[in-house]
Amino acid sequence: MSDQNLVELQGIHKAFGDNVVLAGVDLSVARGEVIVIAGPSGSGKSTMLRCVNGLETADRGEITFDGRPVKPGKGLSALRAEIGFVFQQFHLFPHMSVLDNIVLAPVKVKGIARDAARTRGQELLERVGIAEKAHQFPAELSGGQQQRVAIARALAMDPKLMLFDEPTSALDPEMIREVLDVMRDLAREGMTMLVVTHEMGFAREVCDRLVFIDGGLIVEEGPPAEFFANAQSERAREFVDKII
Numbered sequence: 332m333s334d335q336n337l338v339e340l341q342g343i344h345k346a347f348g349d350n351v352v353l354a355g356v357d358l359s360v361a362r363g364e365v366i367v368i369a370g371p372s373g374s375g376k377s378t379m380l381r382c383v384n385g386l387e388t389a390d391r392g393e394i395t396f397d398g399r400p401v402k403p404g405k406g407l408s409a410l411r412a413e414i415g416f417v418f419q420q421f422h423l424f425p426h427m428s429v430l431d432n433i434v435l436a437p438v439k440v441k442g443i444a445r446d447a448a449r450t451r452g453q454e455l456l457e458r459v460g461i462a463e464k465a466h467q468f469p470a471e472l473s474g475g476q477q478q479r480v481a482i483a484r485a486l487a488m489d490p491k492l493m494l495f496d497e498p499t500s501a502l503d504p505e506m507i508r509e510v511l512d513v514m515r516d517l518a519r520e521g522m523t524m525l526v527v528t529h530e531m532g533f534a535r536e537v538c539d540r541l542v543f544i545d546g547g548l549i550v551e552e553g554p555p556a557e558f559f560a561n562a563q564s565e566r567a568r569e570f571v572d573k574i575i
């Protein structure tokens with residue numbers, strides 16, 4: 332069914348010991364939708380993203396991705412291969428060139444021929460604006476360039492969904508823009524994206540829906556303009572006032 336939502340979270344609960352992190356999260360993500368997830372530190376944003384691709388398992392509730400349940404066991408690694416994940420710390424393989432970083436998963440996981448993967452990798456590097464860095468090592472690149480490699484590496488698997496967990500939080504201010512620009516282009520090309528970020532300019536300009544999470548619950552959601560103009564809950568208002 333092409334019109335079904337790409338991702339569905341229903342009644343997601345997750346605790347670490349006594350620490351209840353997600354207390355009943357419901358969220359539907361349409362194909363092509365770009366959602367920014369905002370909220371205070373420790374509110375469960377990363378845990379929620381990690382549940383979506385099965386890096387964490389919810390204690391209760393159900394998640395489906397493209398019509399299939401996200402749960403431990405057979406099928407999870409195939410499903411995860413369809414979901415790109417970009418982290419705050421870029422997690423590139425330091426001993427491999429930029430291009431080899433990008434080629435690795437398509438060759439190993441998807442069985443794509445190395446030459447074809449390299450050609451595609453080079454195209455992706457061009458798309459994120461660093462074609463000339465293909466044969467350098469991650470440590471030779473700036474943070475912004477490394478994060479663009481991480482995005483290209485995720486795209487090399489042709490994901491149906493991209494998860495971003497504070498992708499610019501570790502960057503020097505002058506490098507934030509170049510990464511957000513790549514993300515904005517990706518959004519405009521129709522990628523479905525869940526983005527945890529404090530970059531409210533990006534949220535305002537790019538996302539379809541802003542989801543504010545606090546105390547393990549989605550306390551507010553809506554189009555960004557609406558959220559900024561008249562967030563209803565006190566916690567969201569405080570957040571907006573602090574950030575803008």
Ligand code: ADP
Nearest residue numbers: 347350352370371372373374375376377378379
């Ligand atoms: P956010 O991304 O919104 O800052 P997180 O999802 O990272 O929040 O964390 C929410 C809470 O869960 C925090 O109190 C954090 O310490 C706790 N937590 C996250 N991951 C783990 C884990 N693997 N083990 C124990 N506690 C965790």
Ligand code: MG
Nearest residue numbers: 376377378496
């Ligand atoms: Mg986090």
